[in-house]
Amino acid sequence: MDALLDLLNSRPLVNGEEHDALGDPDQGRRWAREHGGKGTLAELALLRQARDLLQDVARGASSPAALAPLLEGVHQIPEVTPAGLRWTLTTPPQARLAVEMVLAWAALEQELPGRLRPCANQECRLFLLDRSRANRARWCSMAVCGNRAKARRHYERTR
Ligand SMILES: [Zn+2]
Numbered sequence: 001m002d003a004l005l006d007l008l009n010s011r012p013l014v015n016g017e018e019h020d021a022l023g024d025p026d027q028g029r030r031w032a033r034e035h036g037g038k039g040t041l042a043e044l045a046l047l048r049q050a051r052d053l054l055q056d057v058a059r060g061a062s063s064p065a066a067l068a069p070l071l072e073g074v075h076q077i078p079e080v081t082p083a084g085l086r087w088t089l090t091t092p093p094q095a096r097l098a099v100e101m102v103l104a105w106a107a108l109e110q111e112l113p114g115r116l117r118p119c120a121n122q123e124c125r126l127f128l129l130d131r132s133r134a135n136r137a138r139w140c141s142m143a144v145c146g147n148r149a150k151a152r153r154h155y156e157r158t159r
Pocket of ligand 1: 126145
């Protein structure tokens, strides 16, 4: 889940400028390795593709069916071991990390439906995962976007 949120939030706006953690090959490959990948260029290309599709789906701009091409050639193989049945995921090697991200998203949609959402700040590109009981979180961070919205409301009220 954390890796998925990291991926969704890997292209933030910083002072109005986009900073893409996967944009530069060296930096992107390092990002992939830090998240359990091999750090190849083919893997990075698939990760970027997965991120862009998952962002569209999480914003409600795309149907989850858009993720289907990422799961091509992916299988789960059952194996009976002394400890019981075990499922092994097989993917093309360069696709493993991107596939894991799609599967993490699917698991999240099952366990916490509707809890992954874009930050309500229009000028923010980050996503949040609301684990709270109340399910009313709107900001990626109260300290940044929440306070900014509060200040704006205050300014509009007092004007
Ligand atoms: Zn935000």
